[in-house]
Amino acid sequence: MHAFIAMFKARTMEFVRDRGTFLWNVLFPIVLVFGFAFAFSGQETTAFKVGVLGSPEGEVPFMEIEEVDFVRYGEGGATDSARGVDTAAAVDRLRRHELDMVIDFTDNAYYINEESSTGPILRRLFEGGLAAAEERASTPGFTEKAVSGEPIRYVDWLVPGVIGMNMMFSCLFGIGFVLVRYRKNGVLKRFKATPVSALNFLSAQAASRLIIVIITSIVVYSGTNAFLNFVMNGAYINLLLVTTLAIISMISIGLLFASRLKSEELASGLLNLVTFPMLIFSGVFFSLEGTPQLLQSFSRALPLTHFIEAARAIMLEGAGFFEVAPNMLYLGVFSAIVLFVSSLMFRWE
Amino acid sequence: MASIMEISRLRKSFGSVRAVDDISFEIPEGICFGLLGPNGAGKTTTIEMMEGILAPSAGNIFYRGNPIDRRFKERVGIQFQSTALPEFITVKETLELFRAFYPNPRSVDDVVDICSLGEFIDRDNRKLSGGQRQRLLLGIAIIPFPDIVFLDEPTTGLDPQARRNFWSLIERIRNEKTTVVLTTHYMDEAELLCDEVAIMDHGHILELDTPERLLQKHFEGAVVTIPNQDDLSGLPEGSRVVDDHVEIVSNNLDTTVKQLLENHRDLDGLNIHKPDLEDLFIKLTGSSLRA
Numbered sequence: 274m275h276a277f278i279a280m281f282k283a284r285t286m287e288f289v290r291d292r293g294t295f296l297w298n299v300l301f302p303i304v305l306v307f308g309f310a311f312a313f314s315g316q317e318t319t320a321f322k323v324g325v326l327g328s329p330e331g332e333v334p335f336m337e338i339e340e341v342d343f344v345r346y347g348e349g350g351a352t353d354s355a356r357g358v359d360t361a362a363a364v365d366r367l368r369r370h371e372l373d374m375v376i377d378f379t380d381n382a383y384y385i386n387e388e389s390s391t392g393p394i395l396r397r398l399f400e401g402g403l404a405a406a407e408e409r410a411s412t413p414g415f416t417e418k419a420v421s422g423e424p425i426r427y428v429d430w431l432v433p434g435v436i437g438m439n440m441m442f443s444c445l446f447g448i449g450f451v452l453v454r455y456r457k458n459g460v461l462k463r464f465k466a467t468p469v470s471a472l473n474f475l476s477a478q479a480a481s482r483l484i485i486v487i488i489t490s491i492v493v494y495s496g497t498n499a500f501l502n503f504v505m506n507g508a509y510i511n512l513l514l515v516t517t518l519a520i521i522s523m524i525s526i527g528l529l530f531a532s533r534l535k536s537e538e539l540a541s542g543l544l545n546l547v548t549f550p551m552l553i554f555s556g557v558f559f560s561l562e563g564t565p566q567l568l569q570s571f572s573r574a575l576p577l578t579h580f581i582e583a584a585r586a587i588m589l590e591g592a593g594f595f596e597v598a599p600n601m602l603y604l605g606v607f608s609a610i611v612l613f614v615s616s617l618m619f620r621w622e
Numbered sequence: 623m624a625s626i627m628e629i630s631r632l633r634k635s636f637g638s639v640r641a642v643d644d645i646s647f648e649i650p651e652g653i654c655f656g657l658l659g660p661n662g663a664g665k666t667t668t669i670e671m672m673e674g675i676l677a678p679s680a681g682n683i684f685y686r687g688n689p690i691d692r693r694f695k696e697r698v699g700i701q702f703q704s705t706a707l708p709e710f711i712t713v714k715e716t717l718e719l720f721r722a723f724y725p726n727p728r729s730v731d732d733v734v735d736i737c738s739l740g741e742f743i744d745r746d747n748r749k750l751s752g753g754q755r756q757r758l759l760l761g762i763a764i765i766p767f768p769d770i771v772f773l774d775e776p777t778t779g780l781d782p783q784a785r786r787n788f789w790s791l792i793e794r795i796r797n798e799k800t801t802v803v804l805t806t807h808y809m810d811e812a813e814l815l816c817d818e819v820a821i822m823d824h825g826h827i828l829e830l831d832t833p834e835r836l837l838q839k840h841f842e843g844a845v846v847t848i849p850n851q852d853d854l855s856g857l858p859e860g861s862r863v864v865d866d867h868v869e870i871v872s873n874n875l876d877t878t879v880k881q882l883l884e885n886h887r888d889l890d891g892l893n894i895h896k897p898d899l900e901d902l903f904i905k906l907t908g909s910s911l912r913a
Contacts, residue, residue: 287711290710460706463702467695
């Protein structure tokens with residue numbers, strides 16, 4: 274235990290004192306989040322977006338307004354992203370301000386978001402159109418149903434992705450690359466010559482990295498949250514839990530790389546080979562919704578996908594422990610298998 | 623004297639290359655034992671097998687009569703030929719880190735005192751000079767109060783002053799009755815420090831004895847060298863070309879010099895010295911040190 278603590282301390286000091294790596298790990302993601310928040314702010318479309326369920330009976334002048342973008346839900350003429358989604362899904366999108374209004378012709382009802390500034394305008398346009406139509410023909414009356422919900426900005430959606438990306442780089446390079454360098458320059462050989470066991474040594478490395486990445490993730494989140502006030506509909510404890518599991522899964526991949534490789538060049542190439550697909554196909558920057566099935570299956574195999582999916586579900590949809598349990602289970606099983614394989618493969622030299 | 627280590631028919635192959643080929647020797651407790659030889663002779667391979675770092679292809683290594691095991695690691699101090707140290711931590715923190723690995727370690731102050739680390743104790747490992755680094759690595763090696771210390775070419779690459787400095791540290795460790803096993807390709811270092819030397823080349827031990835006895839056995843008289851000559855005819859028997867000069871081992875200086883004069887050899891640059899391990903090495907391997 275004494276040896277474990279000493280190695281944990283040494284590795285952690287190395288991280289904190291290595292200013293280049295330290296800044297890269299903490300500042301880069303913060304800058305990235307702010308950068309995206311700035312780049313994508315004020316880009317709201319001027320057109321209104323209205324979800325439509327069913328078809329209107331009779332004349333509804335509102336449906337003729339050209340400035341309104343109508344998105345069909347349910348049967349017939351559905352748009353690509355909305356295929357097969359029912360009222361609840363449409364209303365959910367309204368809550369998140371992705372739609373400005375939902376009209377359900379099957380129920381003669383329309384929904385607006387009380388917290389959206391577009392709601393009253395659309396209501397007036399819709400009711401006004403109806404009133405005009407009623408004078409001429411018999412269009413049934415509509416009931417208004419109000420929902421509420423904060424708007425979700427791109428940055429709210431992006432922040433779990435950036436934290437996930439940062440944890441991936443920090444764990445894969447901080448464990449994988451650093452241990453390969455230790456092997457190449459003889460640090461591992463020096464440890465091998467002491468009574469310390471490989472398991473003890475590796476556990477100390479992993480524990481140090483786990484604590485470091487948990488803390489940097491918290492710093493990155495709270496540092497940007499203080500200014501951007503992210504949507505958080507779930508429990509922080511669940512977010513922390515899923516983050517910890519994800520870090521362990523990334524460390525396990527790092528350890529797999531660290532188990533045998535001797536060349537830093539090869540290690541860095543292979544690490545890039547693994548991190549880049551994860552960066553692109555785990556949904557860090559954009560959703561993979563609507564991409565080919567094969568790609569989506571591949572994406573489901575990546576641990577980062579499960580972290581980002583679960584973190585977004587907790588933050589944006591307020592998902593509870595049991596709703597993200599499948600993601601956590603995947604991360605847990607993935608880590609256990611990879612850790613087991615790396616422990617079998619590990620060689621000091 | 624009882625032997626602390628016994629090596630029996632040790633062999634190590636890397637692919638088809640036999641780096642160490644069937645060597646056997648014993649190391650008496652408390653001595654300084656030197657493994658001498660040029661680069662590629664098999665010194666490092668041998669010492670790393672003795673340290674338990676490298677697994678032998680064949681043969682046995684005994685420590686106090688038993689095969690080496692896990693507990694052996696608590697009893698030995700090791701200084702590798704080239705080792706990086708953990709980065710971004712100071713000399714003192716490095717010593718504290720390694721102290722944590724042993725059951726009854728030497729205090730940091732003692733190590734600092736023995737290896738003279740005081741003046742750079744708070745310096746980052748990355749900023750140490752070659753000599754300071756080697757002193758720190760020796761310091762790490764003596765942390766466990768080892769019974770035996772392995773030093774693999776500890777002074778290679780150091781300047782003459784740093785080498786002398788390092789030799790005095792090794793003498794200090796020897797005074798604690800610690801057995802020292804040293805590899806080197808500096809014959810002066812071996813002659814000064816070692817009680818027994820094994821001369822290795824191409825994976826074999828050519829000779830093993832005390833430096834004095836080895837010199838007595840192989841040399842009578844002195845070594846005469848003259849600048850290289852194109853024509854070697856008429857030179858005394860046993861003359862050989864070594865690098866840029868001709869070396870003649872002479873039992874009788876009068877006769878040798880007379881012979882050279884009769885041959886009308888140019889005696890500018892003539893040098894006569896007492897044979898040392900370097901001469902012995904040249905005699906045994908037929909070449910100068912491939913340093």
